[in-house]
Amino acid sequence: MGGRLLASMSLAVLALAQQPPGVPENAVQRVSDHVYAIIGFPNIAIVEGSRGTLVVDTGMGPKNGGVIVRAVGKLAKTPNLYLTTTHFHPEHASGVQAFPESTVLIRPAVQQEEMERRGQEFLEFFRGLSAQFKEELKDVQMRKPDILFDRELRLDLGGVTTRLSWMGAAHTKGDELIWVEGDRTLISGDIVQNKLVPNMPNEDASVKGWIEVLDKLAQAPVQPRFIVPDHGALGDGALIAQQRAFLADAQSRALALKRQGTGVEDAAKMMTAEFKTKYADWQNMNPLANIVRRVYAESQ
Numbered sequence: 001m002g003g004r005l006l007a008s009m010s011l012a013v014l015a016l017a018q019q020p021p022g023v024p025e026n027a028v029q030r031v032s033d034h035v036y037a038i039i040g041f042p043n044i045a046i047v048e049g050s051r052g053t054l055v056v057d058t059g060m061g062p063k064n065g066g067v068i069v070r071a072v073g074k075l076a077k078t079p080n081l082y083l084t085t086t087h088f089h090p091e092h093a094s095g096v097q098a099f100p101e102s103t104v105l106i107r108p109a110v111q112q113e114e115m116e117r118r119g120q121e122f123l124e125f126f127r128g129l130s131a132q133f134k135e136e137l138k139d140v141q142m143r144k145p146d147i148l149f150d151r152e153l154r155l156d157l158g159g160v161t162t163r164l165s166w167m168g169a170a171h172t173k174g175d176e177l178i179w180v181e182g183d184r185t186l187i188s189g190d191i192v193q194n195k196l197v198p199n200m201p202n203e204d205a206s207v208k209g210w211i212e213v214l215d216k217l218a219q220a221p222v223q224p225r226f227i228v229p230d231h232g233a234l235g236d237g238a239l240i241a242q243q244r245a246f247l248a249d250a251q252s253r254a255l256a257l258k259r260q261g262t263g264v265e266d267a268a269k270m271m272t273a274e275f276k277t278k279y280a281d282w283q284n285m286n287p288l289a290n291i292v293r294r295v296y297a298e299s300q
């Protein structure tokens, strides 16, 4: 993996993790009729039906996973528990062992393949970022999913239907988005966030792919009222267009600089300075450098 790509990812991860350290206890908030969220690092979504509960993401390692299991215990009407992960990165997927053995683990096949290929590498990388992450990721045990799906899986939880979908590579190859139909709530992973610069940790991330996914979301006949991203503040359906506009702007500016013969690292520096002013209310412009590198690589 490109050392430089991961080095800029560490800055992005640490900036995000500084807010609350992990998944906080007793912090469940209601988002819509059937959807709840715990705002932390990362955000966790819980969809509650009359026949079962779906948890989206596990938190970092078993300790944070345990916080979620306790929260679900207070909320759930039945013991039927489903778990899915928005992507394979450790803060989203390494707490599985804290969940009861009967938990039905569901994942897109692409995400599972990516986890098997790169999961250990990312665990090692995160352990090196801080003493806290090292402690949280010390006896991580992964397990095979019970259900794999290719593009879409509908899950009826009783009174609420969720649609789990894989729409192509963006932040990772295996990003999953979860649509909670009646609630018009989208659990968007890293794909739609609220004024956070998209993170492209390595060459599996795709600027083109990410924009395509956002276009598919924008074309859906029913638009979300609520969006629960993996990181940062919740928002409404307008986040989709906001996210697309930022990525398209970064892509076209980088392509223009490339056409003028500007070297990729110079372009990354110039654009970081420009975008800090242009998008002054977006936190932390560090991840932009990797977007520029991806645009250059994708236009070869």
Ligand SMILES: [Zn+2]
Pocket: 087, 089, 171, 190
């Ligand atoms: Zn991630």
